[in-house]
Amino acid sequence: MIVVTGGAGFIGSNLVHGLNAHDRDDIVVVDNLERGEKFFNIRDANIDQYLDQDEFLDWLVENGDDGVDAIFHLGASSDTTEWNGRYMMENNYAFSKGALDIAIAYQIPFIYASSAAVYGMGTDFKERIGKERPLNVYGYTKALFDRYVERQMQATDSQIAGLRYFNVYGPGETHKGRMASIAYHHYRQLHAGATVKLFGEYDGYSAGEQKRDFVYVDDVVSVNLWLLDHPQVSGVFNCGTGAAESFNEVANAVTRHFGYGGIEYIPFPDDLRGAYQSYTEADLNALRAAGYTGTFRSVSDGVADYMKWLDANAPASRQGG
Template structure:
């Protein structure tokens, strides 16, 4: 049995889809469907069973969970809202729940592959290497992820099974509709262009010009490729950046949308006060450690990924058919 927590979410449902593409459907999906829109992500996917996250988390905490043999856990379940400042909730959900699941896997030598975040680097002023001196959490979400990474570092020398954390950079692609304000730039700006005929971007901030903020955008298919590479190499453990290693400006990114749609202009709007001091104006993964681990499957070129995703947004509103 494969367990995918957050399996009805963005990256989780893409993991399930790629498992299905390999002919695999002995999958237990764990999620919270309070937001019923996520049910749409499950349509067309094949899996053995579904379990509510609260029930799953409680059984993990009580050490009563049992679904037979488990050969891997893909842990994608988390609150990913960077604007949620309820630190107690973040730590209970993202930190304590993850610790309990990790302990369960360690006791049974089950490979544990989990979602970390590039938000653990904060402003990025110290770089984007997987080392403590580069880390700086700017909000409760980032702090919960960083604290779990630190816990993992303490557990790694004690573990006899595989543990891998992936620090996702700016992931975009199908099945992210439910994420609302946390959805990728392309998802938001594609729909803005359809509604208004223009795309708005932030004016310059932090030394960057209008729309010249830089992010390492990575297509969700490439994220799954990275995860599966490590799954296929159980001798590898640790925390790794999951980004392309190439940064692109917001201007470059949205020009790809405008080019695909054949219409639109860019309008720059004032930078929000609420985000000052809490916003990453520049991200670019240092992929040295990822490449040293032997990852050799490459990354989709940005313009090709934008074109493909825009096509899916146009044909099926961003869902897999």
């Protein structure tokens, strides 16, 4: 069987569907459905069982040597504005350590979600473990776990692979609220009026020209499935397109798809000052050197695919994915 923690969430639910497409339905989804609308993300998925996250570590101790082929650990609080350090460390760091330690004991391949948030305002996007400069508690929990992983890799031959996700967007993210992608927010804004909103001038960038590496969730799933098929590959790898594109490009891709709409620039919010990445771009050299040859959609192509999906699934997307 295959375990997917965070399996009802954004990337996790897309991975579950990706596994289904590869003829795997022996899937154990682990999540916290306190936000019950997330069930929309997996209501049509084929899974073997569901576990609450509070049950998972005990379940894994009891079942880890009974046919668990791999663990995809995607469960975490991804709120970059959450400053409750105790909660974030318990949920993102301590829980991840517990899951990894059990996986190592049973030699279960362990593929987990890290984040480009570890890089902070730096401009060197190489996977230099221990050189991270996160700007928020979320990024710190991810950087700290990456450092723990690096130490554990030296003591085991089983696969441990981390993916530092850049700005992922696509189906299944609507429950994320403020943390949903800018492409999704633009879709909602355009359907509520005639404009989409972007931050104005900030951090030396003109209005809307802050740049991120925006990566479509289907491409992220492809990297995860490749790692599953290549258990000899371990390491911490960036997962993005390798190209930074501006927020203006995202907005233009949305309005171009629908054939109408303009951009309204709004003042940069005070609560994000000093904790916001104005530029990210994945360095893919390590992932390519490991053997991954898959391609990644551009913003223009990925946003167009996403807008088509949102239009086709509008009632479900308004509820939770």
